[in-house]
Amino acid sequence: LPGRKVLIVYAHQEPKSLNGSLKSVAVEELSKQGCSVTVSDLYAMQFEPRATRNDIVGCLHNSEMFNYGVETREAYKRRELSSDLLEEQKKVQEADLLIFQFPLYWFSMPAIMKGWMDRVLVEGFAYQFPDCYNSGLLKNKLALFSFTTGGSQETYTKGGISGDIRYLLWPMQHGIMHFCGVKVLAPHICFAPEYVSEEERKEMLLAWAQRLKTLWKEEPIDCSPEWYFK
Amino acid sequence: LPGRKVLIVYAHQEPKSLNGSLKSVAVEELSKQGCSVTVSDLYAMQFEPRATRNDIVGCLHNSEMFNYGVETREAYKRRELSSDLLEEQKKVQEADLLIFQFPLYWFSMPAIMKGWMDRVLVEGFAYQFPDCYNSGLLKNKLALFSFTTGGSQETYTKGGISGDIRYLLWPMQHGIMHFCGVKVLAPHICFAPEYVSEEERKEMLLAWAQRLKTLWKEEPIDCSPEWYFK
Numbered sequence: 001l002p003g004r005k006v007l008i009v010y011a012h013q014e015p016k017s018l019n020g021s022l023k024s025v026a027v028e029e030l031s032k033q034g035c036s037v038t039v040s041d042l043y044a045m046q047f048e049p050r051a052t053r054n055d056i057v058g059c060l061h062n063s064e065m066f067n068y069g070v071e072t073r074e075a076y077k078r079r080e081l082s083s084d085l086l087e088e089q090k091k092v093q094e095a096d097l098l099i100f101q102f103p104l105y106w107f108s109m110p111a112i113m114k115g116w117m118d119r120v121l122v123e124g125f126a127y128q129f130p131d132c133y134n135s136g137l138l139k140n141k142l143a144l145f146s147f148t149t150g151g152s153q154e155t156y157t158k159g160g161i162s163g164d165i166r167y168l169l170w171p172m173q174h175g176i177m178h179f180c181g182v183k184v185l186a187p188h189i190c191f192a193p194e195y196v197s198e199e200e201r202k203e204m205l206l207a208w209a210q211r212l213k214t215l216w217k218e219e220p221i222d223c224s225p226e227w228y229f230k
Numbered sequence: 231l232p233g234r235k236v237l238i239v240y241a242h243q244e245p246k247s248l249n250g251s252l253k254s255v256a257v258e259e260l261s262k263q264g265c266s267v268t269v270s271d272l273y274a275m276q277f278e279p280r281a282t283r284n285d286i287v288g289c290l291h292n293s294e295m296f297n298y299g300v301e302t303r304e305a306y307k308r309r310e311l312s313s314d315l316l317e318e319q320k321k322v323q324e325a326d327l328l329i330f331q332f333p334l335y336w337f338s339m340p341a342i343m344k345g346w347m348d349r350v351l352v353e354g355f356a357y358q359f360p361d362c363y364n365s366g367l368l369k370n371k372l373a374l375f376s377f378t379t380g381g382s383q384e385t386y387t388k389g390g391i392s393g394d395i396r397y398l399l400w401p402m403q404h405g406i407m408h409f410c411g412v413k414v415l416a417p418h419i420c421f422a423p424e425y426v427s428e429e430e431r432k433e434m435l436l437a438w439a440q441r442l443k444t445l446w447k448e449e450p451i452d453c454s455p456e457w458y459f460k
Contacts, residue, residue, distance in 0.1 A: 013282060014296040049279040049341035052243060066244040067424075069380070105348050107405025108338060111279035115341030133391055150299070161363055163455050168405060171398050175337025194297075225393050229459050 001216045002034030007095035011042045011102040011113040018148055018193045018201055023101045025205050026146075029212040038091050042112045048084065049115020055082050073123040081122065088120040097215075098143045098182065100172075104150070107168040117176050126180040136181025142220065143177040145169065146188040146208070153191040165189065166228045174223050183220035231446045232264030237325035241272045241332040241343040248378055248423045248431055253331045255435050256376075259442040268321050272342045278314065279345020285312045303353040311352065318350040327445075328373040328412065330402075334380070337398040347406050356410040366411025372450065373407040375399065376418040376438070383421040395419065396458045404453050413450035 008026055012019035023039065030037050040047070051068050053060070060066065061074040075081045081089075092098065102109050109117075121127075127136045149156065149165075156165035165187075173184045188211065190204045221227055238256055242249035253269065260267050270277070281298050283290070290296065291304040305311045311319075322328065332339050339347075351357075357366045379386065379395075386395040395417075403414045418441065420434045451457055 013298060016295050017297070043280070043282065046280075049345060050273070050276075051335070051340060051342070052273065065246050067247070068243060105281070106344075106351070106409075107401035108344065110281060111341045111345030111348050112281070114336075114338065114344045115279060118335050118341050121336070158455070163400070163404070167397075167455070167459070168401050170393070171337035171401060174393070175398060179336075225388070225397075229397070 004030075004033075004035045004096045004216065005094050006030050006035050006037045006097045006099060007091045008037065008039045008099045008101055009042065009113065009116060010039055011100075011110045013043045017103075018190065018204065019101055019103055021205055022146060022148075022190070022208055025209050026099060026101070026212060029209050033213075038095070040088060040091065040116070042116060045084075047112055047116060049112050049118070051115070051118050055085060055119060056080060057082060069123060072119075076122045076124040085119055085122070088116065089122070089125055092120065092126075092138070092141075096141060098141065098177075099146055100143070101146045103148045104168075107162075109147075109172065121176070121180060132179050132181070134181060136179060139181035139183075141182045142185055143173075143182045144185040144188060144215075145172055148190045148193050150194070151192060152195070156191070164228075170228045173221075174228070178223040184223045185215070185218050186221055234260075234263075234265045234326045234446065235324050236260050236265050236267045236327045236329060237321045238267065238269045238329045238331055239272065239343065239346060240269055241330075241340045243273045247333075248420060248434065249331055249333055251435055252376060252378075252420070252438055255439050256329060256331070256442060259439050263443075268325070270318060270321065270346070272346060275314075277342055277346060279342050279348070281345070281348050285315060285349060286310060287312060299353060302349075306352045306354040315349055315352070318346065319352070319355055322350065322356075322368070322371075326371060328371065328407075329376055330373070331376045333378045334398075337392075339377075339402065351406070351410060362409050362411070364411060366409060369411030369413075371412045372415055373403075373412045374415040374418060374445075375402055378420045378423050380424070381422060382425070386421070394458075400458045403451075404458070408453040414453050415445070415448050416451055 008023055010023045014020060027037050053066060056071050056075040057080045061071055102113050126138055131137055151162055154160055155162045158164045169187060177184050188208060193201050238253055240253045244250060257267050283296060286301050286305040287310045291301055332343055356368055361367055381392055384390055385392045388394045399417060407414050423431055
């Protein structure tokens, strides 16, 4: 939609990978719609995933006993978070839609992207007790997890060895995005692209481009236990 | 048990934290039993969480198109993984029990520990298709997730806002440890230590020490969907 802002948080080492192509397809299609698209290319940025004292500029609130949650909350108030975090927060603040594009690593996102969640979504910025879940501070934004898997779709079913794919979406969609008040669109999953033909990988890219054409008309999922575990 | 080897993978920035104390209690109690205990103190080691080309020493299998899974699998065969990974793999190989000690960050482990999983548990070392889950290469080992939460126990129940705590254990216990063939002991969870009295925190440490006394007699959980979602 013209005027809409999209942030793509992207975690793949190889631009020529399917993840790289999925990211490019999204930039292209959404730009064509008139959206303004920003990409945080985490590996290219050498984004820091470790939550440490370096995230706070200047003095600590309590230098006797380092508590990352407390220190980043206080540093956020004082505008004393490290500049890489402030930049990411600015991108999030401006975005109407966050797309997370990554290969599934161990039933979750790669560590570099988990580090983005751990460090960027600071208390006071993304949530503020009791303002979490439906009243989280990032309400009125949308998020979409777009990822590739190693295993096939059959393994990720209720009777399959890896269980329903929705089981592993719970921490990411509910525990992170919903917690911050963000509404979650259905995930976009490309199963086992390494084991399909070049032709099928092209179809995966086309399907993503196609979905993006009508993305703004989609309703968020009902991000409750029923969606995940029934 | 005398002679048993334990690896504690520990992720907290502050030695004086409850996580730091829980780690120390485990070292002390298990050593007293005659176990040989090794600690990987991830923040102190400045452990690298990012999965990159730097993990492969020397030439790539395919330098045209970087695929982290393929490259680390091939580098493992050639003994050309970076030395920090080889060291961690040696510790895992020797261990009878892996204890993961961390504060829960966003329904999961901190990025620095996720990076340990992403980088250390290489194909060929931890699993080798079709040898995964019950036939994973790390079978005959045990794992235990020991962590602290921000939220109270009531929030982590079926009717609670954050859902049953077991839901978020699925990716870590089943998706990672069980996938590698490791048997999983019941998690050890200290709920909301920041919101209880000093006295109650001491009781948490005592309870952990107490549990460790009979840990080797425990039966692993049945790491199947029923345990997590029924």
